[in-house]
Amino acid sequence: MTIDLDPQLDLQSIRIVRAIAESGSITGAARLLGYSQPAVSQHLQRTESRLSLPLVTRVGRSVKLTEAGQVLARHAIAITSALDAATGDLADLAGLRTGTVRLAAFPTASSTIVPRLLASMAEAHPGIQLSYVEAQPPEAVALLREGGIDLAVTFSYPGDRTDPHRDSANGLNTETLFTEEMVVVLPATHPLANEEVVDVAGLAGERWIAGCPRCRGHLLAVCEVAGFDPTITFETDNASAVLNMVASNLGVAMLPRLALATATLPVGAVIRPHTPQSIRSIHLLAGAGTRRVPSVAATVSLLHKLDGGDWGLVAP
Amino acid sequence: MTIDLDPQLDLQSIRIVRAIAESGSITGAARLLGYSQPAVSQHLQRTESRLSLPLVTRVGRSVKLTEAGQVLARHAIAITSALDAATGDLADLAGLRTGTVRLAAFPTASSTIVPRLLASMAEAHPGIQLSYVEAQPPEAVALLREGGIDLAVTFSYPGDRTDPHRDSANGLNTETLFTEEMVVVLPATHPLANEEVVDVAGLAGERWIAGCPRCRGHLLAVCEVAGFDPTITFETDNASAVLNMVASNLGVAMLPRLALATATLPVGAVIRPHTPQSIRSIHLLAGAGTRRVPSVAATVSLLHKLDGGDWGLVAP
DNA sequence: GATGGTCATAGCCTGATGTTATGGGTTCTA
DNA sequence: TAGAACCCATAACATCAGGCTATGACCATC
Numbered sequence A, B: 001m002t003i004d005l006d007p008q009l010d011l012q013s014i015r016i017v018r019a020i021a022e023s024g025s026i027t028g029a030a031r032l033l034g035y036s037q038p039a040v041s042q043h044l045q046r047t048e049s050r051l052s053l054p055l056v057t058r059v060g061r062s063v064k065l066t067e068a069g070q071v072l073a074r075h076a077i078a079i080t081s082a083l084d085a086a087t088g089d090l091a092d093l094a095g096l097r098t099g100t101v102r103l104a105a106f107p108t109a110s111s112t113i114v115p116r117l118l119a120s121m122a123e124a125h126p127g128i129q130l131s132y133v134e135a136q137p138p139e140a141v142a143l144l145r146e147g148g149i150d151l152a153v154t155f156s157y158p159g160d161r162t163d164p165h166r167d168s169a170n171g172l173n174t175e176t177l178f179t180e181e182m183v184v185v186l187p188a189t190h191p192l193a194n195e196e197v198v199d200v201a202g203l204a205g206e207r208w209i210a211g212c213p214r215c216r217g218h219l220l221a222v223c224e225v226a227g228f229d230p231t232i233t234f235e236t237d238n239a240s241a242v243l244n245m246v247a248s249n250l251g252v253a254m255l256p257r258l259a260l261a262t263a264t265l266p267v268g269a270v271i272r273p274h275t276p277q278s279i280r281s282i283h284l285l286a287g288a289g290t291r292r293v294p295s296v297a298a299t300v301s302l303l304h305k306l307d308g309g310d311w312g313l314v315a316p
Numbered sequence C: 001g002a003t004g005g006t007c008a009t010a011g012c013c014t015g016a017t018g019t020t021a022t023g024g025g026t027t028c029t030a
Numbered sequence D: 001t002a003g004a005a006c007c008c009a010t011a012a013c014a015t016c017a018g019g020c021t022a023t024g025a026c027c028a029t030c
Helices: A011-023 A026-033 A037-051 A067-094 A113-124 A137-145 A213-226 A239-247 A294-305 B011-023 B026-033 B037-051 B067-094 B113-124 B137-145 B213-226 B239-247 B294-305
Strands: A056-059 A062-065 A100-105 A129-134 A151-156 A173-187 A207-210 A231-235 A252-256 A269-275 A279-286 B056-059 B062-065 B100-105 B129-134 B151-156 B173-187 B207-210 B231-235 B252-256 B269-275 B279-286
Touching: A011 A026, A011 A037, A011 A062, A011 A067, A026 A037, A062 A067, A067 A294, A067 B067, A100 A113, A100 A137, A100 A294, A113 A129, A113 A294, A137 A151, A137 A279, A151 A294, A173 A239, A207 A213, A207 A239, A213 A231, A213 A252, A239 A252, A239 A269, A279 A294, B011 B026, B011 B037, B011 B062, B011 B067, B026 B037, B062 B067, B067 B294, B100 B113, B100 B137, B100 B294, B113 B129, B113 B294, B137 B151, B137 B279, B151 B294, B173 B239, B207 B213, B207 B239, B213 B231, B213 B252, B239 B252, B239 B269, B279 B294
Parallel strands: A100 A129, A100 A151, A207 A231, A207 A252, B100 B129, B100 B151, B207 B231, B207 B252
Antiparallel strands: A056 A062, A151 A279, A173 A252, A173 A269, A173 A279, B056 B062, B151 B279, B173 B252, B173 B269, B173 B279
């Protein structure tokens, strides 16, 4: 299919004809449009010769629309109002009075960062729709690449293959929102449970409960530094489950602080920082040019202002 | 009042966005529009920066409309279809499938030239509306000047003040369609009724029946040349009335041949050429640029083809 | 990796579309 | 009947939007 070009009708002609219809003279139309009189006069002549159809007739010292001119003037109203509607809608988008932002974030964020963001968005920009899907960082990045979402909140551990600051996020706009401390979870009865800070090396003989694949990867890395290879007996993504397993003395675990934010710590489990300390970073990724979209920019800005201190999140 | 310029939204942008929406890529849009790929790419960037609102996001090796782009694309359909409607109407006008021509002509033409023109217009261009008003030449010229009509059919006598080839028709487009002979009408009982050609000087003592003011002017001019000042006893514009008056022996008259076309010659009146011969010209006047209007041009063309031979009209 | 497709950038060039200055008509008025 | 006021058309000129070609960078697929 080919789109018709009708190269002989441009917006300017339409505006001019309309202005002439309204003012009754070329000079008047020029004033209305903010042009000089010859500009309008010439443009009109060009249009007439393009159409090979006179639009005005000089009558006396003034000018009058021909039938063709009147026909065009009538259409001009429809056309300019369609244009006005379009510019209006665009202005709405630009003015944050409307718009949709599609966000993805990792599961733990679903119950912490995301609800808080939704609340502040609803307050600051009630017109903007925020759609949300939960996705692990790799899936979130894929979605971003294929344009399925506008923003992704991900996490990574230092040295991660999927660290967005490395090549995995090539071409995407990326920044770190927060970092948080990793902690170990021990049964209250554990010999090290009374230490201020737990040495990971001291947990070499324990059974471990691992989280998501990438968290498990991080666990392995930490243990390797501490000089042992952990025995992993359970795997679950669910922080509450982990805490209860630990409380039931099924093993020890390592969790990010954020995971603890919405789970209540059962009796029988304790949280301890560990040494060597390890951290997790929380990132915000955006498609290449997406951040220039006003609604997206507004969301990003609110994410920056988000306070995660009560969850143990700190600025990077 | 001032017309909004929205200088930031031109047709090209709208076409481009629409083409991108339909083809899914910038290259495809360029093909659709018949442009090179960089042209579209650059135009798009200009538009985006004018709007300070991204319209597309690069996704993979292709491109995808942002929300703003989609909004614009939706409007694009409305706008281009409004434009198409306008160009369609204009094409109709240009193609003689529609249009209105407003015509004025002098009374005698109303029952001769005009009906014949209406008939051939209806056959050749059934879509064109022809509106008609009867008007004496001076009024017809005035109407033309103020744009109330498109064409005027007038008449003049040689030397007339209102001869359209003199200054009265300044700025109007003018031409002579026909000339016709003036004839005298005599009672059948008149001494000169048997002459082939009647010498006007021989009618010096008659009572005259004059027609419209300008015809009367012509009569005075002819008689002056013949060396007398006619006695005018009746004045009427109605050719039938004149003929019957002459048949009733109320006087003699001078009429153009066309005036006899629709009146039946009563017994008791005879038509004779006269000497010195005098003529009347029938003109077509058009507003300055009006003849370039297709429907008007078509009407003019048919007027040229009109055959008035059976009424005594001859080409100028 | 090599290849083909897609977008972006650079450099160039043309013409569309403004501008000011000026002239010719037309209308209104002293 | 001038003359003033107004309006349109034309001329000469300036500028930049918007096109093109050539080329580079990136991405996907084989």
